[in-house]
Amino acid sequence: MRRVVLKALGALTLAAVAAGAAAHGPTRQKVSEEIAIDAPPQAVWDRIKNFDAIKDWHPAIKSSPATEGNTVGSRRTLTLDGGGTVLEELEGWSDADRKYNYRMRDPGPIPVSNYTSTIEVKPGPGDKGSLVVWRGAFYRGYPNNDPPPDKNDEAAVKAVTGIYKAGLENLKKLAEAK
Amino acid sequence: MRPRRSARAALAGLLASTACAAAAAPFAYIPCQASHEVSVVDLETRRVAATIPVGRSPAGIAVAESAGKAYVTNADGKSVSVIDLATRRRVADLPAGSGPVGIAASPDGRRVYVADWYGNALLVFDTHADKLLATIPVGHAPAGVAVAPDGARVFVAERDDDKVAVIDADKLAVIERLATGEHPFALGVSPDGRALLALNVVSNDVDVFDLPAGRARARVAVGLAPYGVAFDGARAYVTNQHAASVSVIDLAAGKRIADWPTADYPEGIAVAGDRLVVVSWMEDCVQLLALADGLRQACVDVGRNPRGFGQFLSSR
Secondary structure, three states: OHHHHHHHHHHHHHHOOOOOOOOOOOOOEEEEEEEEEOOOHHHHHHHHOOHHHHHHHOOOEEEOOEOOOOOOOOEEEEEEOOOOEEEEEEEEEEOOOOEEEEEEEEOOOOOEEEEEEEEEEEEOHHHOOEEEEEEEEEEEOOOOOOOOHHHOHHHHHHHHHHHHHHHHHHHHHHHHOO | OHHHHHHHHHHHHHHHHHOOOOOOOOEEEEEEOOOOEEEEEEOOOOEEEEEEEOOOOEEEEEEEHHHOEEEEEEOOOOEEEEEEOOOOEEEEEEEOOOOEEEEEEOOOOOEEEEEEOOOOEEEEEEOOOOEEEEEEEOOOOEEEEEEOOOOOEEEEEEHHHOEEEEEEOOOOEEEEEEEOOOOEEEEEEOOOOOEEEEEEOOOOEEEEEEOOOOEEEEEEEOOOOEEEEEEEOOEEEEEEOOOOEEEEEEOOOOEEEEEEEOOOOEEEEEEEOOEEEEEEOOOOEEEEEEOOOOOEEEEEEOOOOEOOEEEOEEOO
16 A cells, blocks of 8 residues: 555645635546554544554555644644655644544645644444544645646546545554554 | 416415414435435434435535525536426436525526536526526625525625625626625624624624625624524524534523534535424534423434535425
8 A cells, every 4th residue: 555655645746736715627637545443432532643653554654744733723734655745724623522634735746725624532333442534625736727637626636535545554554553 | 387387386475474383394405415415304204205316516506496496506516407396306417507595586586596606606506497697796706695585686695705785686787795604604784684694604604684784793603603594573593514513592682591512514504494404514413402402302323424515495
């Protein structure tokens, strides 16, 4: 999985998205991925709850320092294994609900725009273990009609799906390790 | 053929104007952007009564009951699909610029107005012939469209200019511009025609303008990313896409009086009798909330990525 993501991210470096005005086309895309983990929700939440901790559980992220910890408005800079950086801002954080949500301020090499996301840890089915749900809403990287193939809707969905799957699978591995 | 049709249209118009459209509207026509269809939800049985294939990536809708039709903007199809309400079938696809999104019908059902996002224009269609009447140049990234109850003025959100264009429906020209907060997307006019609301999706607030003067009266802070608006007499209900909530606004006071939780990514919204109908884009369902207190009643599964951007209620 890690290789798939790195490959995807690598291919995207060419498709650097112009930062600046958040203009976008009218068709918003979404990705929703979830994974069941054989560990208590609190233990899983403890691994991911800190906004700057994504480097500890996502295999494609080398570093992720945040400006103001888990305070709304805090900004983290992700340095990707495949090259490039992504800037994200925390928009909501709830220890009680075990979830946080954030927005990309600069997508770097990821071919999306106007990206927002929520990650949440819920009790698993029948109160056994945990269910982690990671969801994102975004537009393709190319803001106008007739996008090139590396910046179209499918490319955006594929990139985000790859990032979520790789992250969740690695989180499961870490959380279930004895 | 012609006289019969207009008699029927007149009758339908009479029904629509006498019965409060909201109270007598048991069906919600919801465009589903990822499954390229309109889900028709029966609000009484809480089931999908019909699924109507339309063009690519439908987002906006305007039910024009007095014309017996609904109009759906296909953002990627660059067209407007026309649905016959009696048969619930698509009867035509009209070319509609390069990125149609927002749409509204005139109260008499004779026209529909379509915002062309990429073309920076408002397209005016005649609903009798289903033909393009006029193309009015407007500002950048025109999104939501609303029409005053008397039909004389049409409002278009110029999202990237932070303005609302006011259009004279007779002259088919922009006559004024109102300054808004950041990135107005959806617009709504209260049923009494006295208030225009502009929902600013970046500054997370709602501008309230007095009509017909167009004077700014209040700027009301709401939740993150306000996206849809509905009215019920003295109140407005605004969906906050990123906050998963509905903000309730007291129009006379110009104040937010409550926030009610909803399913994720609420978008289109309408008042139907004693319920709020809220489209959840993330959950692929249409949620029903009690109008009195926001209590959640049900979420009816529909097609993928439902939007319901516009007037989606119909009595049939």
